[in-house]
Amino acid sequence: DAKTTQPTSMDCAEGRAANLPCNHSTISGNEYVYWYRQIHSQGPQYIIHGLKNNETNEMASLIITEDRKSSTLILPHATLRDTAVYYCIVRVASNTGKLIFGQGTTLQVKP
Amino acid sequence: GAVVSQHPSRVICKSGTSVKIECRSLDFQATTMFWYRQFPKQSLMLMATSNEGSKATYEQGVEKDKFLINHASLTLSTLTVTSAHPEDSSFYICSASPLVAVRVYNEQFFGPGTRLTVL
Numbered sequence: 668d669a670k671t672t673q674p675t676s677m678d679c680a681e682g683r684a685a686n687l688p689c690n691h692s693t694i695s696g697n698e699y700v701y702w703y704r705q706i707h708s709q710g711p712q713y714i715i716h717g718l719k720n721n722e723t724n725e726m727a728s729l730i731i732t733e734d735r736k737s738s739t740l741i742l743p744h745a746t747l748r749d750t751a752v753y754y755c756i757v758r759v760a761s762n763t764g765k766l767i768f769g770q771g772t773t774l775q776v777k778p
Numbered sequence: 779g780a781v782v783s784q785h786p787s788r789v790i791c792k793s794g795t796s797v798k799i800e801c802r803s804l805d806f807q808a809t810t811m812f813w814y815r816q817f818p819k820q821s822l823m824l825m826a827t828s829n830e831g832s833k834a835t836y837e838q839g840v841e842k843d844k845f846l847i848n849h850a851s852l853t854l855s856t857l858t859v860t861s862a863h864p865e866d867s868s869f870y871i872c873s874a875s876p877l878v879a880v881r882v883y884n885e886q887f888f889g890p891g892t893r894l895t896v897l
Binding site for chain 1: 782812814821822823824827869871873886887888889890891893
């Protein structure tokens with residue numbers, strides 16, 4: 668699975684959009700971009716995934732560049748409860764594939 | 779939505795004893811479950827992949843005889859930390875992958891984790 672690079676930490680003001688970048692320059696054509704987050708002392712939570720088109724759900728939007736070498740997770744209106752570590756993972760989609768977590772980005776939403 | 783539970787949520791044990799952690803998929807059947815370990819301020823590290831009815835596949839560097847995994851049914855996997863020592867103190871998290879006919883891309887659901895402290 669392709670390796671990802673994320674900033675170690677980011678701050679965001681409550682109510683503003685949080686834009687979390689992820690670089691995955693070695694991504695293969697059949698690999699998806701997944702985003703998970705982990706709130707302190709809890710299990711990770713799935714946020715969104717995509718292949719090459721932009722995706723949106725009730726939690727976030729995922730913008731993938733045309734060359735697929737990077738992506739951005741957007742939380743449109745960040746709240747204090749969005750404070751968490753956000754993980755960008757690139758892998759082939761399958762029913763049994765394992766997830767390899769990198770260091771992720773610690774997002775601190777401030778009042 | 780799919781729910782995965784873990785029991786216990788936290789456990790404290792003496793050095794040398796064994797501890798069993800249960801991971802259950804409550805409203806779906808899971809052909810595959812994964813076990814992760816997380817030390818403070820670090821990321822999740824995959825320990826092993828557990829398939830129902832077969833032996834677990836361990837990641838490099840994880841001792842099979844120390845971390846015993848049993849996946850006896852489609853809703854239950856257990857991790858036993860044998861002869862636990864203080865360095866085994868960690869946050870253990872499981873995830874479950876559903877058995878579905880149609881591909882579901884959000885195919886892993888995580889449990890809330892078990893905090894193990896070995897004295």
